[in-house]
Amino acid sequence: MKRKIKFLSFLVFLFLLIPTLSSCTYINSLIRIANDGETQKSVPNTELTVNYHFDDQVNTVKTTDRNRFEFPEKPTKEGYTFGGWTYKDSYQTLSKDDIIYKTETSIDLYAYFSEGDKYHFSDNLNYNGPYFSKNGLPSLGKPKVLVVPVNLGGSTDKSSYTPTDMTMIDEIKKAFNGTSEETGFESVSSYYKKSSNNKLELEFDVVDEWFTPKNSPSYYEQYDSKTDKYYEAGAGLILNEFIQSYDSKYDFSQYDYNKDGYIDAVWMIYNVEPNYNDTTFYWAYVTYSQNTSKKYDGCYPRHYGFASYYFIHEYELSRKQRREIELYDMSDITYDAHTYIHETGHLMGLTDYYDSDKSKGGTGGLYGAGMMDANQGDMNTIDKLLLGWIDPYVCYTNSDVVEFNIRPFTETGDVILISKNKPGSIYNEYFLLELYTNTGLNSHDKPIDLPSSTLERIKLNLENKRNVYGIRLLHINATTSDEYNGKTYNQQMDFVYNNSTTRNLFVDMIVNSKTAYETKASKTIVNSYALITDIDKEINLKTSTYRMTNQSNIFFNFKINELTENNAKINIIF
Ligand SMILES: [Ca+2]
Numbered sequence: 001m002k003r004k005i006k007f008l009s010f011l012v013f014l015f016l017l018i019p020t021l022s023s024c025t026y027i028n029s030l031i032r033i034a035n036d037g038e039t040q041k042s043v044p045n046t047e048l049t050v051n052y053h054f055d056d057q058v059n060t061v062k063t064t065d066r067n068r069f070e071f072p073e074k075p076t077k078e079g080y081t082f083g084g085w086t087y088k089d090s091y092q093t094l095s096k097d098d099i100i101y102k103t104e105t106s107i108d109l110y111a112y113f114s115e116g117d118k119y120h121f122s123d124n125l126n127y128n129g130p131y132f133s134k135n136g137l138p139s140l141g142k143p144k145v146l147v148v149p150v151n152l153g154g155s156t157d158k159s160s161y162t163p164t165d166m167t168m169i170d171e172i173k174k175a176f177n178g179t180s181e182e183t184g185f186e187s188v189s190s191y192y193k194k195s196s197n198n199k200l201e202l203e204f205d206v207v208d209e210w211f212t213p214k215n216s217p218s219y220y221e222q223y224d225s226k227t228d229k230y231y232e233a234g235a236g237l238i239l240n241e242f243i244q245s246y247d248s249k250y251d252f253s254q255y256d257y258n259k260d261g262y263i264d265a266v267w268m269i270y271n272v273e274p275n276y277n278d279t280t281f282y283w284a285y286v287t288y289s290q291n292t293s294k295k296y297d298g299c300y301p302r303h304y305g306f307a308s309y310y311f312i313h314e315y316e317l318s319r320k321q322r323r324e325i326e327l328y329d330m331s332d333i334t335y336d337a338h339t340y341i342h343e344t345g346h347l348m349g350l351t352d353y354y355d356s357d358k359s360k361g362g363t364g365g366l367y368g369a370g371m372m373d374a375n376q377g378d379m380n381t382i383d384k385l386l387l388g389w390i391d392p393y394v395c396y397t398n399s400d401v402v403e404f405n406i407r408p409f410t411e412t413g414d415v416i417l418i419s420k421n422k423p424g425s426i427y428n429e430y431f432l433l434e435l436y437t438n439t440g441l442n443s444h445d446k447p448i449d450l451p452s453s454t455l456e457r458i459k460l461n462l463e464n465k466r467n468v469y470g471i472r473l474l475h476i477n478a479t480t481s482d483e484y485n486g487k488t489y490n491q492q493m494d495f496v497y498n499n500s501t502t503r504n505l506f507v508d509m510i511v512n513s514k515t516a517y518e519t520k521a522s523k524t525i526v527n528s529y530a531l532i533t534d535i536d537k538e539i540n541l542k543t544s545t546y547r548m549t550n551q552s553n554i555f556f557n558f559k560i561n562e563l564t565e566n567n568a569k570i571n572i573i574f
């Protein structure tokens with residue numbers, strides 16, 4: 001659900017052992033490299049000379065027909081991994097299209113090598129993850145997802161929209177499938193394509209009419225808190241009604257991308273304003289139906305998202321309702337998909353990282369940073385690792401390689417996973433170290449004038465100035481529990497730790513202040529201390545008061561040998 005309150009429905013769902021997840025609010029980005037192919041241009045009809053630089057050698061290749069251009073065979077180098085061809089002093093790995101459309105007739109390309117091996121973990125949320133993500137939305141490939149406009153009677157404020165207008169459906173289409181330019185930030189689809197570096201291309205089929213459930217809206221709203229032989233939220237009833245009545249029109253098996261017998265996900269967008277005072281029904285959330293009474297085209301309906309159409313215009317909505325202040329500038333967003341993007345993260349099994357229960361659990365966390373915390377910016381390192389989008393460098397005590405050259409995480413996926421012992425799985429305790437930059441998907445969601453406390457919270461790495469960069473270090477404990485449905489059931493998933501109620505957190509950002517004087521962050525406010533930028537100085541973690549989950553000291557220090565907005569040279573010291 002959205003950040004806000006969540007609390008109410010959170011408890012209800014938790015009690016009934018129904019996984020419900022959450023959402024929040026915003027993003028947008030300066031697209032450093034827009035590769036969407038929106039600009040139609042033709043391949044120049046000129047010969048192309050490419051000088052390939054590899055160590056001290058230069059290999060020149062001429063191509064007469066640019067359409068037949070191919071990169072040469074990958075160069076090899078002992079102890080290194082070839083990461084692609086780039087321009088000089090650039091971290092942008094180039095594609096064929098990046099080259100052939102160039103108007104220049106001669107180009108110099110440089111081989112990019114990473115030191116040490118990247119490590120591909122075979123486990124991820126969809127296959128080996130916690131219970132919630134089972135039978136959910138795949139995070140790799142090209143799944144298709146149905147989006148159902150649901151008529152629940154319409155807006156309470158009809159001044160600007162007719163509640164079952166086709167215009168609204170067109171806007172839903174923009175929010176889910178639109179381009180960066182059309183939305184002002186990203187659509188759900190364009191966001192995930194960028195964030196996953198093309199590993200996830202979601203296509204949303206938006207139903208071209210409003211589906212009206214057979215009972216009155218209040219029936220579903222009230223049903224939400226009732227139990228049955230299986231638990232079903234009111235929105236789940238609507239889902240099942242829809243599937244039943246559209247069975248003849250749709251082959252639902254096309255929405256089961258991973259062929260596990262469950263429709264991967266269904267989004268329902270209703271035409272009533274969200275209720276900021278009671279977030280149990282008219283809100284944004286993700287959960288699943290437990291109704292397995294009938295298969296449709298060989299599939300059960302299962303995971304679904306439920307959210308108001310009006311989140312597309314939350315900027316106007318929140319100003320009007322004075323309930324949720326904007327955390328950053330949304331005035332340039334035409335169709336705001338932040339809420340749907342966050343919730344779609346839940347459909348793939350990601351959890352919320354904000355603290356939904358202040359009375360319990362440890363302090364710290366991400367302080368608002370990231371899409372699964374305050375609905376802003378790119379997904380974090382841990383998210384992309386869980387979703388199977390990145391291959392980290394792995395470094396552990398006794399590693400051969402302890403020096404790494406990493407490029408901006410948001411644009412390249414470069415990250416160092418630092419573990420005490422050689423990790424066999426991502427479901428473990430470790431640290432993730434990245435070069436954070438406020439570029440790409442991190443570039444839009446910058447703070448606006450807010451009450452100072454909120455501003456401080458959200459300012460984290462997102463100062464409204466150019467070229468914010470530095471090292472971000474996250475402490476992760478992604479241990480899973482076997483006891484789903486049991487006593488150790490935590491939050492909505494069978495991860496042992498979460499960022500709301502457990503003493504040790506699932507993900508905790510190591511900020512300067514923590515290494516200096518805090519055990520676990522006792523402060524919930526951090527600002528410019530969020531990024532570590534000290535060069536040529538050993539960052540002393542081993543003797544800090546910060547503790548691992550088992551209360552032992554941190555097992556490594558590190559040193560930043562070089563730091564620019566394009567790359568960082570990091571030395572891990574065990
Ligand atoms: Ca059918």
Ligand SMILES: [Ca+2]
Pocket residue numbers: 135136255256257258259260261262263264
């Ligand atoms: Ca499926």
Ligand SMILES: [Ca+2]
Pocket residue numbers: 355356357358359360361362499500501
């Ligand atoms: Ca808490």
